[in-house]
Amino acid sequence: MLKKERQSYILHQVNLHNKVLSSSLSTEINVSEDTIRRDLYELADEGKLIKVHGGALSHSFNEVHFPSKGVYSQENKKKIAQKAIQMIHNGMFVLTSGGTTILEMARSLPPQLRATFVSGSIPAILEYMNHPNIEIILVGDRISKNSKITVGLEAIAKIQQIQANICFLGINAIDIKHGVTENDWDVVQLKKAMIESSQKVVCLAISEKINSFQPIQICELNKIDTLITELHPDDPLLKPYVDAGIEVL
Amino acid sequence: MLKKERQSYILHQVNLHNKVLSSSLSTEINVSEDTIRRDLYELADEGKLIKVHGGALSHSFNEVHFPSKGVYSQENKKKIAQKAIQMIHNGMFVLTSGGTTILEMARSLPPQLRATFVSGSIPAILEYMNHPNIEIILVGDRISKNSKITVGLEAIAKIQQIQANICFLGINAIDIKHGVTENDWDVVQLKKAMIESSQKVVCLAISEKINSFQPIQICELNKIDTLITELHPDDPLLKPYVDAGIEVL
DNA sequence: CAGGTTCCTGCGCATTTTTGCAAGAATTAG
DNA sequence: CTAATTCTTGCAAAAATGCGCAGGAACCTG
Numbered sequence: 001m002l003k004k005e006r007q008s009y010i011l012h013q014v015n016l017h018n019k020v021l022s023s024s025l026s027t028e029i030n031v032s033e034d035t036i037r038r039d040l041y042e043l044a045d046e047g048k049l050i051k052v053h054g055g056a057l058s059h060s061f062n063e064v065h066f067p068s069k070g071v072y073s074q075e076n077k078k079k080i081a082q083k084a085i086q087m088i089h090n091g092m093f094v095l096t097s098g099g100t101t102i103l104e105m106a107r108s109l110p111p112q113l114r115a116t117f118v119s120g121s122i123p124a125i126l127e128y129m130n131h132p133n134i135e136i137i138l139v140g141d142r143i144s145k146n147s148k149i150t151v152g153l154e155a156i157a158k159i160q161q162i163q164a165n166i167c168f169l170g171i172n173a174i175d176i177k178h179g180v181t182e183n184d185w186d187v188v189q190l191k192k193a194m195i196e197s198s199q200k201v202v203c204l205a206i207s208e209k210i211n212s213f214q215p216i217q218i219c220e221l222n223k224i225d226t227l228i229t230e231l232h233p234d235d236p237l238l239k240p241y242v243d244a245g246i247e248v249l
Numbered sequence: 250m251l252k253k254e255r256q257s258y259i260l261h262q263v264n265l266h267n268k269v270l271s272s273s274l275s276t277e278i279n280v281s282e283d284t285i286r287r288d289l290y291e292l293a294d295e296g297k298l299i300k301v302h303g304g305a306l307s308h309s310f311n312e313v314h315f316p317s318k319g320v321y322s323q324e325n326k327k328k329i330a331q332k333a334i335q336m337i338h339n340g341m342f343v344l345t346s347g348g349t350t351i352l353e354m355a356r357s358l359p360p361q362l363r364a365t366f367v368s369g370s371i372p373a374i375l376e377y378m379n380h381p382n383i384e385i386i387l388v389g390d391r392i393s394k395n396s397k398i399t400v401g402l403e404a405i406a407k408i409q410q411i412q413a414n415i416c417f418l419g420i421n422a423i424d425i426k427h428g429v430t431e432n433d434w435d436v437v438q439l440k441k442a443m444i445e446s447s448q449k450v451v452c453l454a455i456s457e458k459i460n461s462f463q464p465i466q467i468c469e470l471n472k473i474d475t476l477i478t479e480l481h482p483d484d485p486l487l488k489p490y491v492d493a494g495i496e497v498l
Numbered sequence: 499c500a501g502g503t504t505c506c507t508g509c510g511c512a513t514t515t516t517t518g519c520a521a522g523a524a525t526t527a528g
Numbered sequence: 529c530t531a532a533t534t535c536t537t538g539c540a541a542a543a544a545t546g547c548g549c550a551g552g553a554a555c556c557t558g
Contacts, residue, residue, distance in 0.1 A: 003505095018381065022545095023544090031507075032507070034508065034509085034545090034546095035506085037546090052251055052252065053543090122387075125392065136391065137391055137392070138392050139389045140386070140387045140399070140404075141389070142384065142387075145385075154389075154407075252515095252516075281518050282535095283517075287517085
């Protein structure tokens, strides 16, 4: 088994169970605990997980228990949210993913807006519930604790039955070569379904996620209609995406 | 259980109940009291809680605490929750409704419990997400903003596909003549489906709801296996239900 | 292709961390 | 004041870790 292979397996396990033990990973993958430990340190260095004595924890594990932690780069996300909400109009059917950027958008929705929002993200749903005039459809299935979103075949099937006017995706990584990428297999499947079920696909990303990539591909760039960042549309960082035919706001 | 994991759990409990006892944590997590005490000191050092003789207090509790009207009821709900969680065992498939009593039960689940919980109640789901070892299935559909639960044909259909070991209903009214009753039509439909999909039906109700009724019937008494209140099972108020063949805890 | 370099992996051993136990001291509650 | 609970302290065993090293694979480089 290759190193990369092993590490993505570890990452997958961490995202799935929120914790892993060095000892059990060692027997599962059939390598020494030293190797596992070295892998865990590398992944911890990259910020993919949190190394602790005896194993590792998913990063979201902490967030669940210490919700007071401030949202990273919140100001930028507010800028993005402001641009995004201008694309939503009365009567629309809107599909949204999870993520803090989407959350910020949910908070910024104008109170007089009347639209229907579809999502499987628990935090997003909570925000929508505070809104006086929007209708909410919750997509059900198994809940992935670390992404706080429903994942699985049921959820995907449900999304496939929908034809939404617009779909907002909070994304983790995007670059010219790999398109939109992510590190959680379940979430990737879900986002793929969302893209297919929408007339228009809008990606929200803070600029530091531009030109980065992760192991699993969600889609090529040509599936995306609009990209929203906190930067000015003319920013040189965004030029390649404009050239690729994406509307950049 | 990893150290960090344990400490997160402790913090969660402290933030939830405003106080924890070393002794009860020790039996809940199944480690010695020494370990708990050492954890509490560490967390106190980090300023996450306040260590006191016998346990710890949440920081917010340090502020003026004025007894509010809901406290009496809250205590009773905790008693009910304690009785209820003893019916849940590892590997079970558990169906739950919404309501504050169910919420209290969700908060009281022992951390080592491994079971699958199915619910459409957003607040309940949030509590389940804090639990390290339980699997959550979210029942999707339109969200009813006032009951914060998914309602509709999709949700009912989904529940009908399930065969759960046990079903916990937080109920609004129960009496000998009308059985279990409620005032929200959508919620009634959902609870009906839940009852039909479970091997065992457990009703949770604070005593003030005993012998009251509401407009819409959920089911007759004979559908109910167990009734849990904050009262002692021998309380005369409960005698009619015992006589009706219901297990009363 | 030969030689050299770098990277990956597993092993042994000393160290550190974590955890539980016991006995006496301290604190709390009635 | 008395009894019960909780705390402190020291200690020991088990588990996890850090580190150096060595064999081998992969990868240049000429």
